[in-house]
Amino acid sequence: MHELNESSFDPITFVLTGIPGMEESHIWISVPFCLMYITALFSNSVLLFVIATERSLHEPMYLFLAMLAVSDLMLSTTTVPKMLAIFWFSAREISFDACITQMFFTHFSFIVESSVLLAMAFDRYVAVCDPLRYPSTLTPSVIGKIALSAVLRGFCIMFPPIFLLKRLPYCGHNVMPHTYCEHMGIARLACADIRANVWYGLTTALLSSGLDVVLIAVSYGLILRTVFQLPSPEARLKTLSTCGSHLCVILMFYTPAFFSFLTHRFGHSIPGHVHILLANLYVVVPPMLNPIVYGTCCTNHAVFCLKLVxxxxxxxxxxxxxxxxxxxxxxxxxxxxxxxxxxxxxxxxxxxxxxxxxxxxxxxxxxxxxxxxxxxxxxxxxxxxxxxxxxx
Structure with a gap:
């Protein structure tokens, strides 16, 4: 028993195998992921530069968009470079501490981005449903508090799993069928009871990102109710188009993430390559699409809200x-x-x-x-x- 406890703190090197069952196709799979990552880096960097240098864009809508770009860059940069290293150079080994660090920042950036998406939904709700109170509701101090609360929320949720994983003995189990480190992916390598990890992950996911999804859906429902009361068919059609593109990006963000999360716990019959492919999608596709969709629609949304006012x-x-x-x-x-x-x-x-x-x-x-x-x-x-x- 003493040896097991000591082994949990010994340096461990994990081996990330990539996408299980598709090792021969790693080079071909890396091409679209590399292109999407470059697109995400370029578009989000340009968006941040424009918002930072153009003082007229220092408004709530664009400040939230800048927060989303930062979280997208963090989410994709934490995972994709290691994924490409596995595909191109077979650099599968990763130290225990590096794996824990990658796990922390992956889930942390996901929680922050989920919080920002909720804040953006609230921003659109106030702008459309109560436009006369918009300037007094979303003041610079309120936006700063929202950004700080998103960061603190992600940190408080992801700090305990570090110790939940470090306390576990791994008994030499170090092969992880994945392209990056996840909380439950690491925990499943342990040779001990991981029910605390399972219940903590399930509870925090439902009470954080799960609650965000519900509130975002309620916000969009209230927006659509207000839009359908407008007399202009053109305004209704334009807003439905904008909301539709936003909802598609949101679904692309949450659906693979929740699929991966639930598969770790309940989907043992799902093929491993399907699980890992979908888990890779939510760390690169939304960061690529967010600046394109939101950056294009924000201008139309601002004009629409101004006309509504x-x-x-x-x-x-x-x-x-x-x-x-x-x-x-x-x-x-x-x-x-x-x-x-x-x-x-x-x-x-x-x-x-x-x-x-x-x-x-x-x-x-x-x-x-x-x-x-x-x-x-x-x-x-x-x-x-x-x-x-x-x-x-």
Missing amino acids: AIRLHATMQSEHQMYLELLSPLEASQPWLCLLPSWREAQQSFHLELCIAFLSSARSRDALLRVSRETHGTALCGGAKGARRAG
Whole structure:
């Protein structure tokens, strides 16, 4: 018993075999993975550079996109280089400490990315369903707290498995049929009871990423409900297209990850090469697609939200203006000469316009809102004051 306990702390070298049963095809399999990894590196790096250097992009939507790019780079860089080394150079050996480190950063970056995807879903929910409160809800301090909580969440979840794995004796079992180190892949090599590892992994996965999936689905459901209430078929179609592309990328991220996670515990009849191929997909395909899909759709999403704000402001101004006129009608009845003053009508229009625009924080947002409002509603929203000046 003493020897078993000592063996758990001895230096161990693991052997990663790659994709079991497909060793002869490793060179061909490496080609698409290498191309996807290069694409992910280039697109995410360019995206980070553009967001960092362009001050106009320092807004919640793009800051979340930058966080997603960082987590994508971490997830793919932690796993793909070792995978390619196995495919190209048969560099299958990895030390115990290096394997634990790779396991930590792989799962850590996955949890952080899941948290960022949830934050982005919340960002879109506020922008579409409650646009007037968007600037006051997602302030820079709130975004910073979200980023810090995502990092702390990933660290707190992945710190205990380090000790759960180090306490286990491995009795010389060191061959792992995988291309990178996973928590349960390492634990299954132990010659001891691993129920603590199994239950910890199952509980944390369901309460972290599983809960994220549920909340993301609820967020998109509320967004779609709001979109279907819009009168414009074009706006509905554009938003459905954007949400559809987002959901496809999210499914490509979560489906292989949960498949790999559940296969370790319940899918013993699933062929090993299917399991490992799908486990490799979620570390390279989403990092490749995220900057392309989200980077392209963010601009369309921002324009759509700006138009939605303009529509809601138009409805709000009409309601408030009608109430305002009802309150002033006794004064106009007793003082009919007021109606003859062009400045009276002009003051009514400009007062309500500025009151509603005050919901937006930056001067650039106000200018953009006025421009979209004029294009969307014409004189109904912004032409009243100009008409009054011409009448004067």
